[in-house]
Amino acid sequence: MTIYMNEVAAGFASRITAVAPMPTSRQVWGVASSNPSRPRSIIPGFGLTMGITLFAVSVIVLIPLSAVFIKAAGMTGAQFAATALSRRALDAYKLSFGAAAAAAALNAVFGLVTAWVLVRYELPGKRIISALVDLPFALPTAVAGIALTALYAPNGWIGRWLAPQGITIAYTPLGVVIALVFVGLPFVVRTVEPVLADLGGDVEEAAATLGASRFQTFRRVVLPAIGPALLTGCALAFARAVGEYGSVIFIAGNMPFKSEIAPLLIIVQLEQYNVAGATAIAATMLVISFALLLVINLAQGWQRRRRSA
């Protein structure tokens, strides 16, 4: 066992020493032996791979993220509130969370329709359409941002038809919602799709046999089954939308109190060399995001238990 370990370590070391220090023997066995009831695996490399992982997680994720909270904790309440709870910041949170919620609601409808058609209907070119749904994952946000602005600006492809009707989308909160709908769509489709595909026709057939109309079957049988997935997808889209920056700032107009999103306000503070203010807003946003993440994880656990039950 030890021999294998060392061979792996030697083999990897030449390539990895530049990245992470070799774990000490205490690290190697300290964690593994903490659970003596478990039969030891003959697979080597736990110490090395765990060492790299813990090093990377600490240096890249944990320590930098903790800087936000340590710095925020060092401020007085008044200092913190001066930026993070200012009128301007409150309006920015309201816009970020409000627009994210509106976009998630729209994506619940369009995402469900998209997933439904992709899973259940025959359609020429379905594979290509399905691949295209992931475009927002692959397209850089800045590109999406200027593209959407070019479409919805008053002289844009779509905006020029709306302007005479008195409808402006770009440079208003409506533009923010449009950008967040773009960003969030694949989250909903990709979360709902597998659950919908797993849902066999038999329960629906049973409902139909018992005299349920197609709509009743959908509302009483299908929707409860895919509901948790739909909610999870919307929550993921919402979480992403709250922090979204690149696709929004071009179309938003960025007017304080009106169309300024919270992430942009962090940038504004940094540009004014107000690092403390930027940190206070970031800490507020992180706390809300982590709370969201917790809710999503709980919901997903609940969903897994339901599906396996």
Add this chain to the structure above:
Amino acid sequence: MRSAAISEPRWLRLALIVLMLGFLALNLLLPLAVVFAEGLRKGIAAYLGAIREADALAALRLTLTVAAIAVPLNIIIGLAAAWAIAKFDFRFKSLLITLIDLPFSVSPVVSGLIYVLVFGLQGWLGPWLQAHDAQVIFAVPGLVLATIFVTFPFVARELIPLMEEQGRDEEEAALSLGASGLATFWHVTLPNIRWGLLYGVLLCNARAMGEFGAVSVVSGHIRGKTNTLPLHIEILYNEYNFAAAFAVASLLAGLALVTLVLKSLLEWRFAGQLAGRGH
């Protein structure tokens, strides 16, 4: 084919299909089309000019450099994390997975800010770095760090479920037949996970090259020096140089399309060898 009792009436099916196609055309196709159309608006010569311009080329080089550092590091970290998590049992495993996933739920702007707080002038290591004449923020190391952070989960989160699904039997067989650990990884594990690994790397690379918010905070926007392609697009756009902005943007849109094609090919051909698909 589904039986008539559990399929929607024809008119409803048609309506849903039209609704979906209309929505996707508006939400996905048009934004893609407008990038190329606006980029070519002033003719092919202006398009090529915008791409070949010195600052654009410098931005392209920087984007490739950052990705060339960040993606391999993420591969090493992702492989190590997946090996430790999928092949061994230990306490706090789900906590570790949560920590690896964490960057996905952090705003890109905050992802940049955290490195300013550590390495910036007013940050923890700022004075020390200044004393040693080293720069992280407003320089390439900052860009690389921010990029690694935002792409941190991609490789690991593809490999962990895949390797957990595959279990330990094959590795244990190879080891008990006398293969070394490294040989086992190379000849047994890697062939099993190669398509999943490629899948994760593909998505990791797309995000690394396209990241905007996080690098925007740590870049300092020095033209020809610390501007990546997405930041270059922003500068051109804010200078009302729209045709050039869209010309450069079309490069990244092309990268996105290539990513989508390769990703779809992997999903179609190797569905059984990717995490959570084809089961």
